[in-house]
Amino acid sequence: MSKGEQSSQDSASGLSTRQYLLSTRDQQHTRRWFLQAASSLGVASLAGCTERRPTWKKGGYRKPSQSRVAILKAANYEGDLTDVILDGIRTFRLDVAGKRVLLKPNLVEYERDTVINTHPAVIGAAIEAFLKLGAKEVKVGEGPGHRRDTDGLLLASGLYPFLKDTKTQFVDLNLDDIRRIPLQSDYMGVDSLYFADSVLQSDLLVSMPKLKTHHWAGMTLSMKNLFGIVPGIKYGWPKNFLHWRGINESIVDINSAIRAHFAIVDGIVGMEGNGPIQGTPKPVGVLVFGDDPVAVDATCTRVVGLNPEKIHYLKQAGEFLGNLEEAMIQQVGSQVSTVQTRFHVIEGFRHLRS
Amino acid sequence: MRSQIVNFLLEQQNRDGSWGFSPGKAGATEPTAYALMSLASEQSAYTSVNRGVEFLKKSQTPRGAWSISTQDSEEAAWATALAGLALLTVDGTQTCRSAADFIMSSFGKHPRPWILRLADWMRSFDASYVEENLRGWKWLPETANWVEPTAYALLFLKKFLRSVQFASAPTLNGRGGPESIIAEGELLLHQRVCSEGGWNYGNAKVLGEELRPYPLTSAIALIALQNPENSDCRRSLAYLQRAMAGERSALALCMAALCLNLYDIPAEPWMRAATVLYEETQFFRNIKTSAVALLALRSIEGQNAFRLATNVQR
Numbered sequence: 098m099s100k101g102e103q104s105s106q107d108s109a110s111g112l113s114t115r116q117y118l119l120s121t122r123d124q125q126h127t128r129r130w131f132l133q134a135a136s137s138l139g140v141a142s143l144a145g146c147t148e149r150r151p152t153w154k155k156g157g158y159r160k161p162s163q164s165r166v167a168i169l170k171a172a173n174y175e176g177d178l179t180d181v182i183l184d185g186i187r188t189f190r191l192d193v194a195g196k197r198v199l200l201k202p203n204l205v206e207y208e209r210d211t212v213i214n215t216h217p218a219v220i221g222a223a224i225e226a227f228l229k230l231g232a233k234e235v236k237v238g239e240g241p242g243h244r245r246d247t248d249g250l251l252l253a254s255g256l257y258p259f260l261k262d263t264k265t266q267f268v269d270l271n272l273d274d275i276r277r278i279p280l281q282s283d284y285m286g287v288d289s290l291y292f293a294d295s296v297l298q299s300d301l302l303v304s305m306p307k308l309k310t311h312h313w314a315g316m317t318l319s320m321k322n323l324f325g326i327v328p329g330i331k332y333g334w335p336k337n338f339l340h341w342r343g344i345n346e347s348i349v350d351i352n353s354a355i356r357a358h359f360a361i362v363d364g365i366v367g368m369e370g371n372g373p374i375q376g377t378p379k380p381v382g383v384l385v386f387g388d389d390p391v392a393v394d395a396t397c398t399r400v401v402g403l404n405p406e407k408i409h410y411l412k413q414a415g416e417f418l419g420n421l422e423e424a425m426i427q428q429v430g431s432q433v434s435t436v437q438t439r440f441h442v443i444e445g446f447r448h449l450r451s
Numbered sequence: 452m453r454s455q456i457v458n459f460l461l462e463q464q465n466r467d468g469s470w471g472f473s474p475g476k477a478g479a480t481e482p483t484a485y486a487l488m489s490l491a492s493e494q495s496a497y498t499s500v501n502r503g504v505e506f507l508k509k510s511q512t513p514r515g516a517w518s519i520s521t522q523d524s525e526e527a528a529w530a531t532a533l534a535g536l537a538l539l540t541v542d543g544t545q546t547c548r549s550a551a552d553f554i555m556s557s558f559g560k561h562p563r564p565w566i567l568r569l570a571d572w573m574r575s576f577d578a579s580y581v582e583e584n585l586r587g588w589k590w591l592p593e594t595a596n597w598v599e600p601t602a603y604a605l606l607f608l609k610k611f612l613r614s615v616q617f618a619s620a621p622t623l624n625g626r627g628g629p630e631s632i633i634a635e636g637e638l639l640l641h642q643r644v645c646s647e648g649g650w651n652y653g654n655a656k657v658l659g660e661e662l663r664p665y666p667l668t669s670a671i672a673l674i675a676l677q678n679p680e681n682s683d684c685r686r687s688l689a690y691l692q693r694a695m696a697g698e699r700s701a702l703a704l705c706m707a708a709l710c711l712n713l714y715d716i717p718a719e720p721w722m723r724a725a726t727v728l729y730e731e732t733q734f735f736r737n738i739k740t741s742a743v744a745l746l747a748l749r750s751i752e753g754q755n756a757f758r759l760a761t762n763v764q765r
Contacts, residue, residue, distance in 0.1 A: 142499075243652055246667050248728075248735050249700025257732070267735070272479075275522050291523070330472075330479065330519055333590025333597065334652055341594055425502035 151346070153417050157281025157353045164191070164392035164420040167429040168400070170435055171365050171384050178384075179229070182361065185386035188225060188429055191301075191359055194231035199268075199299035200224065201357070203306045203322050204239040204420040205373065207253040212366050212378045214254050215307050219363045219384070221259030223305060228263070235263075238295050240270030240325045243335040247271065268295045271329030281353035284346035284413065285339075291331045293353060302326075304357035304390060308367035308397055310376055313344050313407040315446055316401070317373050318394040319360035323351045345410040352390065352418055361386055364400065369440035381438045383431065391419025392426045399423070402439035403449040416431035452729050453748050456741045460501050462488050463738055467720050468506030469521065479520035480530040483507065485538035485742035488756045489506050491541045492749070504542050507534050515549025528557035528588050529600035532607035541695070544614045551611050551629070554604050558632050560584045561595045585639040586632075596667050598643060598650045602675035605636045609675075609759055640672050644683045648690030666694045667703040670710035674757050679714050688714055695721050701728040702740045708747040712755050722747055 167188045171181050186193065200223055202215035220237060227235045237260060241247055247269045251257045260267050274294035280287065296302060305321035314321055324336060324347070332338045339347040362385040368376040381400065387393035391414045395405035405411045407423055415421025440451060464470055469478025487503045490496035511517060516526035517534040535550040558567045561584050571584065587596030588604040608629055645655045649664025650672045656662060669691050678684050691707055698704050704725040709720035725744055734740040746756055 144629070199510055244665070244667075246665075246700035246702045248732065248737065248740060249698065251735070252699040252728075252732070269472070269735075269737075272476075272737075272739075274471075274477045275520070330481075331523060333594065334599070337589075337594040337597070338591060 100381055102337075107390065114390075120307040151282065151284040151349075151413070153282035153353060155361065158417045159356070160415075160417055160419055161389060163425060163427060164387065164389035165429055166385060166387040166389070166392050166396040168380055168383050168385050168396070168431040168433070170431060170436070172382050174216050174365060178218055179225045181384055182219075182222050182226040183229065185361065185384060186230060186359070188386060189359070189388050191230075191388065193227055193301065196231050197298065198227045198232045198235045198301045198303060199296060200227075200235065200237045200303050200305055201270075201296075201322060201325060202237065202239055202256075203309075203325070203363075203373075204247075204250055204254060204256065205241055206244065207250055208363070208374075211376075212307065212368050213309075213374055214256075215305050216362045216365065217254060217256040217259050219361070219365070220256060221263065223361060224259065224263045224265050227303075232301075235312060236266045236268055236295065237325055238268035238270045238273075238293065238326075240273075240293060240327065240329055242324060243330075245329070245334055247273070263366070268293070270295065270326055271334075273328060273330075275331055278354050279284050280350045282350050282417070283294070284349045285342035286346075287342065287350075290351065290354060291328055293326050293328050296326045296355060301358050302355070303408060305362045306360070307373075308362050308364035308371055308381060308385075308401065310372035310401075310440055310442055310446070312371050312373070312375075312443055312445075314348065314410060315442075316394065316398050316403065316405075316411075319357055319390045320348050320352045320394050320399050320410065321358060322336045323355060324348070327351065343415065345415070348410040350411045350420070352414060357390050359386070359388050360390050362393060362397050364397065367401065367438075367440070369401070369442070371443050377441070378392070379438065379440060381436065383436050386406040389419040389426075391415055391421055395421045395423075396433060398428060398449075399433045400437055402437055403442070403446075404451060407449045452632070453745065455729075456571055456745050457490070457493055457495065459736075459741055460490060460639050460738065460745070461496060467521070468502035468504075469510075470503070470742075471520075472738055473736055474738075477521050478506065479532050480507075480510075480517045480527075481519070482738040482742065484533040484688055485739050485746070487537040488540045489742040489745035489749070491756070492754060500541055503613065504538065507538060508546055511546065513551070515551075515553040517550075525591070526553065527591060528554050529590060529603050531553050531557075531586075531601035532600075535607045536603070536610060536756075539614055544611065547607075547611055551608060554588070554608060555629060555632055556593075557588060558604070558636070559589075559596075560586050562593050576662050585642060587639040588636070595653070596639060598640065598652055598672055600633050601639055602668075602671045605633060605640070605675040606757065608633055608636075608676075613759055637676060640676060641681075641683050644687060645690075648683075648686035648688075649694070650687070655707055664690055664694070664700055665703075666691060666707055667700065669694070670703070670706040673710045674706075674713060677713055677757075677759055684714075688716065692716070695724075698724070701725045701730070701732070701734050702737070702743060704728070705740065705743040705747040709743065709750050709755065709757060712747070712750040718751055719745065722751060 270293035275291045304319035311317040364381045364383040369379040370376040396406040470482040516531045587601040644666040649669035651662040704721045708721040711718045
């Protein structure tokens with residue numbers, strides 16, 4: 098991929114470089130810069146007035162006493178993934194029969210020779226698995242962050258044949274009916290957000306991210322994947338509103354309002370380095386399952402050799418949405434140590450290694 | 452494909468006269484606007500178009516704006532531009548003056564912390580200073596200016612100005628008249644052209660990295676500019692034609708066909724590619740894509756709804 102072809106949802110902002118950094122990148126860094134600048138002008142007290150401690154509502158607390166995460170091996174995309182996914186779902190005794198299931202993969206951008214999206218074979222296998230388990234209906238839904246021509250993405254990514262073969266409906270969540278939902282936490286500084294109605298109509302929301310590094314958030318996994326349920330028709334392309342409010346803060350607030358009931362992470366081939374678009378493919382050979390998105394994402398972060406407690410949004414979510422600590426997560430299938438594959442990270446995220 | 456699309460659009464109109472993005476969905480301004488423009492000169496669509504026009508007129512806010520859909524009440528400049536374009540195309544200018552006022556009042560810079568505004572002001576004394584924060588239009592207030600909303604707003608304002616004697620156009624306090632607003636909006640688009648031509652949805656470069664252009668946003672920006680003599684436009688047209696080879700999005704292909712037609716470049720090959728996709732996917736029953744395809748087919752027949760000289764066609 099040439100430099101001129103490089104792109105990402107977040108870095109392709111319409112903000113100037115400096116402003117983008119100030120608005121999204123690292124909230125602590127931003128605040129530090131702002132305070133230094135304000136202090137040099139003798140107005141630190143004014144800047145200090147802007148600090149606000151985020152909170153969550155009582156009803157937003159859903160941290161279980163103990164979580165389980167399953168790491169199941171899958172060497173490549175050519176094998177029988179349906180059986181692996183069936184094993185993963187059955188491990189959690191997920192009640193699927195009669196349910197309306199919405200699979201939410203990560204479908205961002207198509208570039209040949211790289212691995213930006215959840216592999217269509219994994220999505221196809223998940224469709225088959227949920228149907229076998231008696232789901233009333235299975236839909237696939239995604240609201241890509243920066244492309245409005247989702248039709249081309251479905252075809253170019255190779256997902257369309259899987260949808261056609263299984264007669265599965267795809268919902269462009271960017272263009273879906275919308276509904277305003279109150280948030281259960283207050284990290285972004287807003288009290289509600291619009292969400293795609295198909296998500297709210299489903300009985301079982303399954304987040305199916307790709308195992309990738311993320312050059313603003315550290316890692317993008319099942320929680321960050323829910324950016325795609327926030328409708329572009331309301332918030333634009335990219336979902337600029339979320340960036341202005343802070344990526345980490347948005348991830349926590351979205352996940353406090355809408356719960357992914359289950360997560361299936363495509364870690365057969367992940368992406369290291371300058372993800373989520375411009376990174377390098379990295380085979381790991383696993384699918385990771387769980388019904389606590391925080392625990393799933395924390396485990397995936399450990400699998401790639403990083404410390405989840407240093408990822409800002411995971412640390413915040415670990416306070417009330419799910420379990421972050423290793424001792425609170427029972428590993429099923431492979432242990433983290435047996436599949437651990439250290440991912441290269443960009444300079445700004447080296448601290449995540451410790 | 453043409454008659455199938457016309458029938459599809461007629462069948463999918465909601466009871467209130469609107470269209471959603473796909474069958475059964477709530478009425479939204481964007482697909483309604485595109486459907487109206489595409490059906491404007493179809494004999495069989497006369498009643499349907501009237502119902503659509505009535506829907507738009509009823510859903511216009513007292514300030515002349517439209518929201519994105521019947522499920523949201525917040526006024527949106529980009530949706531207003533599209534509704535205005537549709538009404539200009541099928542119903543004349545009467546309801547569009549207040550829409551133009553609203554769009555001009557929505558023209559603005561990125562919101563910035565006061566400390567950065569202070570830094571901007573201090574830098575402005577430097578002779579080499581280049582304004583990075585030009586005014587334009589946003590998807591929603593309090594966010595950044597983007598290529599697509601800016602392009603829609605520009606196209607509407609330019610079409611509106613050509614439709615009326617705008618001698619009495621309001622000069623909004625501190626914002627300038629419509630001509631100066633259009634000039635600055637166009638400057639924003641020119642400033643954001645990618646190095647190989649064409650437009651990303653945002654900047655051409657971020658954090659020192661050049662960003663790639665996209666066919667769809669490039670086509671929309673070129674439609675708004677409609678300036679074949681301009682070097683940015685010529686470079687972007689060359690990019691767009693290169694990018695069309697192998698394009699798998701019917702929406703991008705049809706929008707590019709509409710755009711190329713405006714610049715007198717044959718668009719038939721791209722509509723043939725879109726037709727193949729239609730046979731394969733029926734455009735995923737997307738109402739906007741279907742309407743854009745119909746607009747593109749009509750443009751090849753000599754009626755391009757986005758041509759600045761073209762307006763009422765009924």
